[in-house]
Amino acid sequence: MADAVSALAVGWPETRADARAKAEGREPYAADLYPEGVLWAGAVRPGARLGIAHGRIQRIGTAAAEALPGVLKVLTAKDVPGTNRQGIVHKDMPVLADGKIRYVGDPVALVIATSREELEEAIRLVEVDIEPLPAVYDPDTALADGAPKVHEERAGNILAAAGIRVGGGADALAQCDAVVEGVFETPVQAHGFLETENGVACREADGSLTITASTQAPFRDRLEIGHALGVPFEHIRVIAPCLGGGFGGKDGATVQCLLALAALNTGGRPVKMQWSREENLLAGYRRHACRIEYRLGAMRDGRLHAVHCRLVYDTGAYAHLGGEVMALGMEHAGGPYRIPHVRIEGKCVYTNNPVAGAMRAFGVAQATFAFESMMDVLAAKLGADPLELRRQNALRPGDTNCAGVVLENSVGIGGCLELIAGHPHWTGRAAWKAAAPPGKRRGVGLASVFNAAGYGANVRDAAIAKVELTADGRILVYNAVADMGQGNASAFVQMAGHILAQDASRVEVRQPDTAAAYPSGSSSASRTTFTFGNALIAACTQLKARLINRAGLLLFVDDDTALELVPGKVVHAPSRRETALAQLASFMRPEERCCLGEFVAPLCRDTAGAGNGFFVGFPHVIFSYGAHLARVEADLATGAITAVDYVAATDGGRVINPVMFEQQVHGGVAQGLGYALMEDLATRQGQVLATDFASYPMPGALDLPDIVSLACESEERTGPFGMKGIGEVAMNGPLPAVANALADACGVRLWRAPLTPERVWQALDQAAGQARESAA
Amino acid sequence: MTRFHAAHSLTEALALLHEETDTRPMAGGTDILVRMRRSPPAVPLTLIGIEGVPELQGIREEPSWLSIGAATPFAAIAASPLIAAHAPLLQDAARAVGAPAIRNMATLGGNLCTASPAGDSLPPLYVLDAEVELASKAGRRRMAVSDFILGPGETQLEPGEILCRVLVPHAPPIARCQFEKVGRRRSLAIAVASFAGLLRVDGAGRIAGARFAFGSVGPAAVTVPEAEALLRGQLAVQPDPAAVERAVLAVCATVRPIDDLRASASYRRALAGNLLRRFLSPPSSPGLNAATGHASHG
Numbered sequence A: 001m002a003d004a005v006s007a008l009a010v011g012w013p014e015t016r017a018d019a020r021a022k023a024e025g026r027e028p029y030a031a032d033l034y035p036e037g038v039l040w041a042g043a044v045r046p047g048a049r050l051g052i053a054h055g056r057i058q059r060i061g062t063a064a065a066e067a068l069p070g071v072l073k074v075l076t077a078k079d080v081p082g083t084n085r086q087g088i089v090h091k092d093m094p095v096l097a098d099g100k101i102r103y104v105g106d107p108v109a110l111v112i113a114t115s116r117e118e119l120e121e122a123i124r125l126v127e128v129d130i131e132p133l134p135a136v137y138d139p140d141t142a143l144a145d146g147a148p149k150v151h152e153e154r155a156g157n158i159l160a161a162a163g164i165r166v167g168g169g170a171d172a173l174a175q176c177d178a179v180v181e182g183v184f185e186t187p188v189q190a191h192g193f194l195e196t197e198n199g200v201a202c203r204e205a206d207g208s209l210t211i212t213a214s215t216q217a218p219f220r221d222r223l224e225i226g227h228a229l230g231v232p233f234e235h236i237r238v239i240a241p242c243l244g245g246g247f248g249g250k251d252g253a254t255v256q257c258l259l260a261l262a263a264l265n266t267g268g269r270p271v272k273m274q275w276s277r278e279e280n281l282l283a284g285y286r287r288h289a290c291r292i293e294y295r296l297g298a299m300r301d302g303r304l305h306a307v308h309c310r311l312v313y314d315t316g317a318y319a320h321l322g323g324e325v326m327a328l329g330m331e332h333a334g335g336p337y338r339i340p341h342v343r344i345e346g347k348c349v350y351t352n353n354p355v356a357g358a359m360r361a362f363g364v365a366q367a368t369f370a371f372e373s374m375m376d377v378l379a380a381k382l383g384a385d386p387l388e389l390r391r392q393n394a395l396r397p398g399d400t401n402c403a404g405v406v407l408e409n410s411v412g413i414g415g416c417l418e419l420i421a422g423h424p425h426w427t428g429r430a431a432w433k434a435a436a437p438p439g440k441r442r443g444v445g446l447a448s449v450f451n452a453a454g455y456g457a458n459v460r461d462a463a464i465a466k467v468e469l470t471a472d473g474r475i476l477v478y479n480a481v482a483d484m485g486q487g488n489a490s491a492f493v494q495m496a497g498h499i500l501a502q503d504a505s506r507v508e509v510r511q512p513d514t515a516a517a518y519p520s521g522s523s524s525a526s527r528t529t530f531t532f533g534n535a536l537i538a539a540c541t542q543l544k545a546r547l548i549n550r551a552g553l554l555l556f557v558d559d560d561t562a563l564e565l566v567p568g569k570v571v572h573a574p575s576r577r578e579t580a581l582a583q584l585a586s587f588m589r590p591e592e593r594c595c596l597g598e599f600v601a602p603l604c605r606d607t608a609g610a611g612n613g614f615f616v617g618f619p620h621v622i623f624s625y626g627a628h629l630a631r632v633e634a635d636l637a638t639g640a641i642t643a644v645d646y647v648a649a650t651d652g653g654r655v656i657n658p659v660m661f662e663q664q665v666h667g668g669v670a671q672g673l674g675y676a677l678m679e680d681l682a683t684r685q686g687q688v689l690a691t692d693f694a695s696y697p698m699p700g701a702l703d704l705p706d707i708v709s710l711a712c713e714s715e716e717r718t719g720p721f722g723m724k725g726i727g728e729v730a731m732n733g734p735l736p737a738v739a740n741a742l743a744d745a746c747g748v749r750l751w752r753a754p755l756t757p758e759r760v761w762q763a764l765d766q767a768a769g770q771a772r773e774s775a776a
Numbered sequence B: 001m002t003r004f005h006a007a008h009s010l011t012e013a014l015a016l017l018h019e020e021t022d023t024r025p026m027a028g029g030t031d032i033l034v035r036m037r038r039s040p041p042a043v044p045l046t047l048i049g050i051e052g053v054p055e056l057q058g059i060r061e062e063p064s065w066l067s068i069g070a071a072t073p074f075a076a077i078a079a080s081p082l083i084a085a086h087a088p089l090l091q092d093a094a095r096a097v098g099a100p101a102i103r104n105m106a107t108l109g110g111n112l113c114t115a116s117p118a119g120d121s122l123p124p125l126y127v128l129d130a131e132v133e134l135a136s137k138a139g140r141r142r143m144a145v146s147d148f149i150l151g152p153g154e155t156q157l158e159p160g161e162i163l164c165r166v167l168v169p170h171a172p173p174i175a176r177c178q179f180e181k182v183g184r185r186r187s188l189a190i191a192v193a194s195f196a197g198l199l200r201v202d203g204a205g206r207i208a209g210a211r212f213a214f215g216s217v218g219p220a221a222v223t224v225p226e227a228e229a230l231l232r233g234q235l236a237v238q239p240d241p242a243a244v245e246r247a248v249l250a251v252c253a254t255v256r257p258i259d260d261l262r263a264s265a266s267y268r269r270a271l272a273g274n275l276l277r278r279f280l281s282p283p284s285s286p287g288l289n290a291a292t293g294h295a296s297h298g
């Protein structure tokens, strides 16, 4: 009986809309596409092979490669028709390097061949002569007077420099009863998604380009490709199927411009590009390494009084979103605390290292390590309980945060800390620590976290949703923000089903296609479900009203309140009459069956002058919050840290789907533990040391503890159904929580991440040496 | 193009190895295929699949030894009651290899022929005095595992020769043994350092024979006879701490670790000493089992 099925409901753990197709291997990813007659394109990146990160291109010998059977073309910068420059905010990255290479992964040629094997052979045969140039491999060197320039037009290699000042700034440190300080270093982290950068492109008979790619930003891709290649963007169609992971690494051009360039040269044959894991680690974007100098001051009673910190981000050879990453890190550098006097200085510096860009918890994960480590150091200095100190200073609605923003939206950090305070892992910590086995030490560490949602000021943060009643009476949602696996498309299905009272079998979602959906920004910045969800609510509400109205026409009912949408139909209970949605659809014209909804995210334009030097993306008004607890065991013989248990309390506003909420928290904590314990995509002289997942370890199931996720539901009045984005916030906690737990366990503090066994062992060894000395 | 022939018997495998040039045996392929992808061979290779050769499979108890077919995958070694009874050290090492999918493919013979300083089976086989049996068209020969392995990637295997069996000789009972592996994570990790140790005791509970071998701290598994000798006569449950420290020092002085992406030489050296110290600490301490890391996660 149709009535027995229940409509999807927001707040319930509905099965993910993509679960079955993904479990059965049917969900089509871009990487699954092999159109008839497909050609292969691949980039020649000579820097790694020649061991040169910065150098002038003297000659590109393509003849040997072109002579190979199966090779169609070898293209170089002179074959690029447009500006040959890509980039999201700053267009500084060539599609194919012209003049010089600025890092080891810079592509100098694009080969098109009929098979993958021939492609690889041809790539090896392209001869490139490069004259090495003096290079800069770290921000200090890059900032020094007379340092070699990565970009001629960028004096001092500075991509961005900005400052925040609230109250009396750094001078107020002098008034503090206790001041603590530290210098922190965070590593480069790889996104480590399963599906490497890839796509397929084709030039259609009408001359337009169709590109299906693993991308987080199909609409922006059109603009980037258009700019780089001189193709009007309306002649470019981008399709973004489900992604096998993104985490920020597919926000911005990876394969897009190269593929489009290839497709302009194949006479209409489709062409595919798929990076290997090696290429991903060489040329893919990555998390910025960062150095943070931090000073935090408080009054005797524990009130935070002043903070002064300097953050220097290494953005590598090109801008990507480096300036914005820095800005967001700075905006969070004071922590989710009330601090009357703030001075934060940031620099984002070009070097000849691989390109750093967007990654989950965008600049914030770095800053969180510093401020949450400092909070524990401060607690120790004041003789305060680390949880109490955090509770006492936690932001509340109406407070001004460290970026000078008065908080008018939901602020749940206090509630998250309460959940941790009451958790048995916290209340029972003394007994647990005391039960440490011989040769081991146990400790419990905390971290307060927060993460802004949305693009921030000076960028239009908007979405346009389309929902359709199909001819056969089902609901079709036109998703416009890519689903990288975080489940936003499923959330949209759930929201549409909830509003239109339809069950899972009657709601479908179509993944982003610039020819079918509407510009709605990127899948990023914890904005995806928030911004598009709000637009979708508007579209669904309109469609609902329209369906009720049409049903009223059909059933001769003038009282809307007596008409009810239920799965598959509209019923008029008083007269026991009904009309199936399929029937309603047949009474409507195609354009009547579609509704559009729009939404523009709230913005803050006034921070009373707190910030200077920011270009875009500062400040934000909506934040998710969290409080994390890690229980760790340190092995004194090896220095290895085991994360034994983990608790994450998260304020993401109202929960749309408890299971998907938990999945985001679990994933964020897992990726955060990798950042805390082992991940480090290090370089030497600009050369990437890890080449694959054997040399770049990420945590596996055995490395991860049970992760308890607790929701602290605030009500975000601007959010769809009261929610806020939580894609990033959980990523921030593990590094400081584990560092604090290690300090609690062994009395040693690590200032440099990841906290590898070797570094822990060194710190233990040093501490033991000092203890011996002072005993002697 | 790489070619592949599956052999169905040892005779066929040896014949195929001879018939063509540039042939290589392939068992699980978990090393050779990775290597070929990383650095494609200059001339195309012909791979002779030996994982289906019955003579190279299986674990059998024979009068003088436990015989393990070279193409036996680690998953089988990890699950075998015979191995549990006769060579628990090797079983713990087998459980520490890779992850389940790798253990289903990766073979003991492949691990030895790869001769990586980090090969997990090496330290246990050294302390168990295991031997290898090699076959070629010319016949068979036997030698100690520690003689077979010459250095990183180097063995006594001649072209056309196949490693058939690994033989673990029956020996006096072992009072206590432990395998421990330290990697950068708990699965799919190459050892930063590994340790296999065993103690044999006399009627009075004194150490009659101690054997240790360390992985990833030298060109092959490293044994330290001097440290072993230092412990002779000590009470197994509570050796004299001074003797333990002397043995630890001997280990630290003997190992020859290198710096690489995973760890520094100085850390590895200290680790080798610490693993020995932990092994020699009272066995009743509950920390020991947990400390074996993923050997106990199998």
Ligand SMILES: Cc1cc2nc3c(=O)[nH]c(=O)nc-3n(C[C@H](O)[C@H](O)[C@H](O)COP(=O)(O)OP(=O)(O)OC[C@H]3O[C@@H](n4cnc5c(N)ncnc54)[C@H](O)[C@@H]3O)c2cc1C
Pocket: B024, B025, B026, B027, B028, B029, B030, B031, B032, B033, B034, B050, B070, B071, B096, B097, B098, B099, B102, B105, B106, B107, B108, B109, B110, B111, B112, B113, B114, B118, B119, B120, B121, B157, B161, B162, B163, B164, B188, B189, B190, B191
């Ligand atoms: C993801 C991953 C994780 C891994 N983790 C570990 C780990 O934790 N510990 C560890 O020790 N190793 C590890 N390895 C390495 C590898 O799995 C082992 O060394 C394994 O034992 C190799 O066995 P195989 O049967 O796959 O060898 P193959 O790749 O088939 O062969 C390896 C070499 O030995 C030769 N060979 C194989 N068998 C014979 C024979 N019977 N006679 C003569 N020559 C032979 C081959 O010609 C080749 O040169 C890992 C590998 C991968 C890919």
